[in-house]
Every structure is written in structure tokens, then in C-alpha cells.
Amino acid sequence: MKESLQQQTIDTEKRRSLYTLVVVVLGCAIIVSGFIQANAMNSGHFQEGLTKFFEYPGEIVIEAWQAGRDFPPLLIRFLPALIETLNIALVATLLGGLCAMIFAFLGANNLSVWPFLVPIARRMMDAMRAFPELILALFLIFVLGTSPVPAMIAVAFHTAGALGKQFSEVNENIDLNAIEGLQSCGANWFQRMKFGVIPQVLPNYLSYFMLRIEINVRASAILGFVGAGGIGTELRRTIGWGQGAGDETAALFLLLILTIFIIDQTSAHFRAKLIAAEKTDERD
Numbered sequence: 001m002k003e004s005l006q007q008q009t010i011d012t013e014k015r016r017s018l019y020t021l022v023v024v025v026l027g028c029a030i031i032v033s034g035f036i037q038a039n040a041m042n043s044g045h046f047q048e049g050l051t052k053f054f055e056y057p058g059e060i061v062i063e064a065w066q067a068g069r070d071f072p073p074l075l076i077r078f079l080p081a082l083i084e085t086l087n088i089a090l091v092a093t094l095l096g097g098l099c100a101m102i103f104a105f106l107g108a109n110n111l112s113v114w115p116f117l118v119p120i121a122r123r124m125m126d127a128m129r130a131f132p133e134l135i136l137a138l139f140l141i142f143v144l145g146t147s148p149v150p151a152m153i154a155v156a157f158h159t160a161g162a163l164g165k166q167f168s169e170v171n172e173n174i175d176l177n178a179i180e181g182l183q184s185c186g187a188n189w190f191q192r193m194k195f196g197v198i199p200q201v202l203p204n205y206l207s208y209f210m211l212r213i214e215i216n217v218r219a220s221a222i223l224g225f226v227g228a229g230g231i232g233t234e235l236r237r238t239i240g241w242g243q244g245a246g247d248e249t250a251a252l253f254l255l256l257i258l259t260i261f262i263i264d265q266t267s268a269h270f271r272a273k274l275i276a277a278e279k280t281d282e283r284d
Contacts, residue, residue, distance in 0.1 A: 060253075063246030074251035078234060082255045084148060085230035088223075089216040092152045096159025097209055103160065104167030111171060111197065122168075128161025137223045151228030155216050163212055170204045171197065203274045210267030214260050221256060231256065 064071055105111055107121035133154045140150030178196040187195070224232015235252050238245040 060246040060250050064250035067247040071247055071251065074248055075255060078231065078248075078252055078255055081229075081231045081234045081252075082259065085217060085220045085224065085232065086259065088148050088152045088155065088220040088228070088230060089213060092155035092220070093159055093209065093213050093216050095152075096156040097163055097212070099156075099160035100163035100167050101205075103164030104171055105193070107164065107168040108171035110174070110176060111193070121164075125161040125164040125168075128157055129165065130161075131158060133158045133219045133223060134226065137228055138226055141227055146227040146229075148229045151220055151223040151230075154223065155219050158219075159212055159216060163208060166208045167201070167205060170201045170208070174200045203271050206274060207267060207271050210263060210270075214263050217256070217259060217263070 067074070103121050103125050106114070106117050107125060109115075109118055131154075133151075136157060137151050137154035140153055144150050174197060178200070179192050182192045182196050220228070220230055221232040221235065224230045224234070225236045227233070231252055235249065238248040238252065
């Protein structure tokens with residue numbers, strides 16, 4: 001009996017390995033054939049372009065180095081544009097995060113809100129995630145005009161769907177013992193959520209929220225290319241000028257990198273504090 005089970009396990013593993021190999025080979029074949037087709041449509045210029053891949057980034061670095069003492073003032077000069085981009089990202093993330101929390105509780109099967117709303121909330125989150133920020137921003141700019149407001153609405157709309165999905169999955173992986181204990185003591189639904197759910201999910205909520213701020217800073221910068229303002233508008237100008245604006249482009253990229261680094265470190269700091277506070281409460 002044991003030998004039969006072992007043989008079945010071996011056969012199953014062999015089949016899985018074979019299926020994996022077939023999928024990998026097919027994937028590689030599709031990638032290679034796609035590259036060959038794309039290269040043929042591009043008249044074989046891929047290899048020629050590949051040799052020039054680092055030319056423009058190299059020019060940016062060289063021009064930034066040549067700027068010397070004039071480079072740090074560029075960082076100060078572009079700070080207002082960075083602040084505008086951060087404002088778009090932060091306001092959009094706050095609004096989207098609030099909507100996401102509502103969707104997360106409505107779309108979680110284990111929290112017993114209103115079961116008939118679970119599929120509705122999930123389909124709404126799917127629809128909101130399906131709209132790329134760029135497409136929605138272009139539509140809103142056409143309707144509302146060129147300003148940071150269309151970018152903020154577009155980013156908030158997408159954020160609500162994306163964060164709502166992540167928050168609802170966090171809700172569905174909580175330990176239900178705390179909720180059951182509170183329910184046995186006569187606690188109502190809001191009390192169960194406040195004392196049984198929120199303390200468990202808050203560290204992960206914060207982590208996803210801060211990660212979303214990083215994503216939305218980049219998205220807000222990209223939306224500047226279509227007239228939403230902020231640092232993206234400056235990047236469109238400096239990149240469009242080409243030669244002679246490499247120092248400005250480098251300053252803009254450096255500001256973005258430093259911003260993402262600060263957000264990441266802030267997220268790690270506050271998440272560690274929340275986890276430490278939660279462990280202290282458990283010991284008490």
C-alpha cells in the first residue's frame with residue numbers, strides 16, 4: 001500500500017515536471033517568435049538601437065556632473081513641482097484609501113456585513129482597477145480642463161479599487177477568535193470591528209497604504225506629461241528639449257528617487273511601531 005502511494009506521488013511529480021517543462025518551452029518559443037516578428041517589422045533596428053541604449057542616460061549624467069555647483073540649486077528650483085505632485089498623490093491616496101476601507105469591509109466574506117453586497121463590492125473594485133489612471137485622466141482633462149484636479153480624481157478612483165482589493169484580502173485572513181469572543185460578550189458589529197479586526201489589520205493596511213503612496217507619486221508624475229501639472233510637466237519639458245537639459249532631468253529624477261526612499265523608510269518605521277504596540281497589548 002505504501003509503495004503504491006509512493007509510486008503515485010512519484011508519477012504525479014513527474015507529470016507536474018513535464019507540464020512545467022512544456023509551459024516553459026512554449027513560453028520561450030512565443031517570446032522568441034514575438035521578438036523575431038517585432039524585429040522584422042522594425043527593419044532589424046533592434047540591435048542597432050540596443051547599442052545606443054545608454055547614450056541618453058549617459059548624457060544626462062554627464063550634463064549633471066558638468067553643472068557642478070549649479071546642480072544643487074536645481075533641486076530647490078523644482079521643489080514646488082515636486083510638492084504639487086506629492087499633493088496630488090497624497091490627497092488621491094487618502095480619498096482612495098477611505099473608499100477602499102469601505103469596500104474592504106463590504107467585500108469580505110468573513111465579516112458578516114451584508115452578504116448580498118459582497119459580490120457587488122468586489123465587481124465595483126474590479127471595475128475601478130480596470131481603468132488606467134492615464135486614460136481616465138485624459139478623459140477628465142478633456143471635461144474639466146488642464147489642472148491637477150483631473151489627475152487627483154483619476155488616481156483616487158484607481159486607488160480605491162486597488163487598495164480595496166488588498167484590504168479585503170487582509171480582512172479575510174484575520175484570526176476570527178477575537179471576533180467570536182467579543183460576540184459572545186454581547187458586542188455589536190461596530191465594536192467587533194473596532195476591537196477585534198482593526199488592531200489585526202492596521203499594520204498591513206499601513207504597509208499597503210504607504211506602498212500605494214509610492215505608486216501614486218509615480219503615477220502623478222506620469223500624468224504630468226498629459227497636462228496634469230507637477231513634476232511630470234517639468235520632465236516633459238526637459239526631456240523634450242534634449243541636449244542641454246540633462247542636468248534638469250537628473251535633478252527631477254533625483255528628487256523622485258529621494259521621495260520614494262523617504263516614503264519607504266517612513267512606512268517601515270510606523271509599521272514597526274504598530275507591530276511593537278500590538279505585541280505589547282497581547283502580553284498585557
